[in-house]
Amino acid sequence: MTDVIALTRGLLALDTVGQAESTAWKLLAPPLEEAGFVVAVAEHEPGRGTLVADWRPDLEVPPLCLSGHVDTVPLGAEPWRHDPSGEIDGDRLYGRGSSDMKGGVAAIVTAAIALTAGTPKRAGLRLVLTAAEETGSHGARYAAASLLDEPSGPLVIAEPTGNAVFHGHKGALWLQALATGVTAHGSMPSLGDNAIYKLARAVSRFEEYRFGIAPHPVMGEPTLNVGTFSGGLNTNSVPDRAVATIDVRTVPGQDHAQLTAVLAAVAGAGVRLEPLVDLPPVWTDPEDEWARSAAGIAGEVTGHPREPRAAPYFTDASVLTPALGSVPTLICGPGEPEQAHVTDEWCSLNRLRESVEIFERLGAHWCGL
Secondary structure, three states, X not given: OOOHHHHHHHHHOOOOEOOOOHHHHHHHHHHHHHOOOXXXXXXXXXXXXXXXXXXXXXXXXXXXXXXXXXXXXOOOOOOOOOOOOOOEEOOEEEOOOHHHHHHHHHHHHHHHHHXXXXXXXOEEEEEEEEOOOOOOOHHHHHHHHHOOOOOOOOEEEOOOOOOOOEOEEOEEEXXXXXXXXXXXXXXXXXXXXXXXXXHHHHHHHHHHOOOOOOOEOOOEOOEEEEEEEEEOOOOOEOOOEEEEEEEEEEOOOOOHHHHHHHHHHHHOOOEEEEEEEXXXXXXXXXXXXXXXXXXXXXXXXXXXXXXXXXXXXXXXXXXXXXXXXXXXXXXXXXXXXXXXXXXXXXXXXXXXXXXXXXXXXXXXXXXXX
């Protein structure tokens, strides 16, 4: 019998900080195959693969899809007080990725293996365990293009929610703003064309920009933040290049291509915008029959209130939900949202066990077990 705590610790011991996610499949694929899953891995670059595992895809109703990622962000410069590869202290399991989101992946796999002990009457299961989510869902994109060509039922992303049910998340549109000019000696600026001035004027206009749309009833308003600004090489030269990056978080109903064109016009003719990350928002109506049922199951396990919520971060659902046929999608996982990317990241052992129960009950309900 698979133990979710031991499996999480096994994943935490692997270094998947933006690399080598395929090492995780050496840990996860054998027990999944032994349980009856057909496993395939799509590597978008050597050693960086997304695992897709199917159990009983032959049944009439498309399978319930459970998904999570195993790549993590770096530890950070601040020293950790706890071992980042799986130290337990009381109810807390410490480690990079414990909340975001190796704990969620371990809960998915543990529940899925337990479900295969039964005989489904209605549908099977599909697991999509991804690489390279943190940098823009590259693993999910590659898997969607190469392995996900069969119909799917609803999708659950096990990102950190403290096992609450989130009905969606904002989109992420990250843009690079580039201004170019002509260099000259700093004592003779009239002979040059200062790229920093061009970009600074654009950034000032971005600060004043308003989207002009009604807030989403749960997600609220879209946002724009200029995150970085750099330009020039030395003090006594006119800079001929300046670059800024812009983080736009969108809500359902906003078209990213149209928004990019609008922001380009705001920036002005001397600034070029180029997309860095383009992930649309995701939202499932809380009154959707499956979503309402799933929220009820999670609420029974955890005691959480069932009011609709949305995640502040993006997930692979931006890629997987449309790739699977715009299926109903929920986000629900054992990690704590506030623990993502922090020093001494931890996940509650009790939440891990709760998560396994939630996924088992969701799977049993959908599969007819």
